[in-house]
Structure formats: C-alpha cells, structure tokens
Amino acid sequence: MAISSNSLSDIAVHSRLNDGTAVCLRAITPDDAPLLRAGIAALSAESRYLRFFSPAAVLPDRVIARLAAVDGHDHIGWGALCTECEGEPAIGAVHAVRGEHDGPVGEYSVAVLDAFQGQGLGRMLTAALLIDCAAEGLGTLDLHILSENGAARHLVKSLGARWQGESAGVADYRLDVAEALAMLRTDTSVAGVQDVFAQLAGEGGR
Numbered sequence: 001m002a003i004s005s006n007s008l009s010d011i012a013v014h015s016r017l018n019d020g021t022a023v024c025l026r027a028i029t030p031d032d033a034p035l036l037r038a039g040i041a042a043l044s045a046e047s048r049y050l051r052f053f054s055p056a057a058v059l060p061d062r063v064i065a066r067l068a069a070v071d072g073h074d075h076i077g078w079g080a081l082c083t084e085c086e087g088e089p090a091i092g093a094v095h096a097v098r099g100e101h102d103g104p105v106g107e108y109s110v111a112v113l114d115a116f117q118g119q120g121l122g123r124m125l126t127a128a129l130l131i132d133c134a135a136e137g138l139g140t141l142d143l144h145i146l147s148e149n150g151a152a153r154h155l156v157k158s159l160g161a162r163w164q165g166e167s168a169g170v171a172d173y174r175l176d177v178a179e180a181l182a183m184l185r186t187d188t189s190v191a192g193v194q195d196v197f198a199q200l201a202g203e204g205g206r
Contacts, residue, residue: 015195017119022084028077033068039090050149051111074098078128094125108141120190127196143173
C-alpha cells in the first residue's frame with residue numbers, strides 16, 4: 001500500500017451549504033473510524049440501503065475498518081463535518097479506492113446524512129475527492145449504484161459519467177476525473193464547489 005505525501009490531506013476546506021450551514025471538508029484518516037461509525041448509524045435505513053446495499057444500522061467492524069483505511073493514494077477519502085452543529089458530527093463522506101495496485105482506475109462512493117441532502121454537499125465532497133484523485137494519478141472511477149438511487153445517478157450523470165450496463169438492480173457507470181473536474185470548475189449551482197477549488201487548487205474564489 002502506497003503512502004501519499006500529498007499536501008492536500010493537510011488542508012481543511014471551510015465553506016457553507018446552499019442553505020447557509022457551515023461545514024468543514026477534510027481528508028479522512030484512520031483515526032476517523034468512530035466518526036464514520038456514528039455517521040453511518042445516523043443515516044436513515046433507506047439511505048444506508050442505497051449506499052451500502054443493506055439497511056442494517058450497525059455495519060460489521062470490517063466494513064468500518066475498510067472505510068477508515070485511507071492512505072491518500074490507493075484509498076482516498078474526504079469527509080464533511082457540520083461545524084455549527086453540537087459536537088461537530090460527520091455529515092457526509094466520499095471515497096475512491098484504487099482497484100489495481102497503483103493503477104489509474106478506482107471505485108467511487110458517496111453518502112450524505114439525510115438532513116443535509118439536497119444542499120450541494122455531495123458535489124462539494126466529490127470536487128475535493130476528484131482534485132485529490134487527479135493529484136494521485138487516479139484518472140478514472142467506476143461507480144456501482146442501485147438502479148433506484150435516483151439522486152446518485154443524477155449526480156454522476158451531471159459530471160459526465162457514462163453508463164456501462166445494469167445487472168441485478170445495480171447500474172454501472174464510469175467517470176473520467178479530468179472531465180468531471182472541468183464540469184465542476186464551471187458549476188455555479190453550488191457556491192461551496194468554488195470554495196473547494198479555491199482552497200484546494202488555488203483557483204481564486206469568492
């Protein structure tokens with residue numbers, strides 16, 4: 001497992017959701033296992049099912065360990081904290097896991113707590129993840145989404161993801177990182193996306 005020296009992991013992005021909620025986006029570390037566990041438990045049964053293909057409130061320890069096993073190169077992860085909420089809970093996370101060792105293709109997944117859905121957080125987290133993926137030579141992401149997960153399908157299709165097929169209720173898409181980043185750079189629907197570019201990629205900002 002490669003260990004990244006990517007300085008992006010040291011940057012915390014401070015911004016606001018579309019409804020004004022203050023948030024902080026930062027790279028996930030192995031120490032975040034308790035935050036990940038609490039965040040997953042706080043998801044509704046439907047959201048857990050759409051993300052993990054299981055509605056179980058408590059996922060096996062091995063699943064939590066795998067989500068927290070972020071090294072910044074073979075496994076890249078970004079999470080969001082609500083900085084104005086009591087205890088600053090985790091409210092969203094996005095991951096890219098490299099398939100073949102040091103290869104250019106990985107798998108993408110995203111989850112946002114129900115109360116914060118529809119406010120642009122998924123796009124903000126995805127922008128941070130893709131900037132990090134590009135820096136680490138991860139140029140293509142595969143996505144496996146339940147066919148009934150309309151929100152996730154809308155998100156990835158809006159970033160140029162191409163449908164690869166569908167089987168047993170799961171739709172497969174492939175996302176080109178550079179193409180998706182180009183689309184996000186011109187995204188004006190979520191102000192926080194531009195904050196991500198400004199703070200992670202030094203591309204100006206508000």
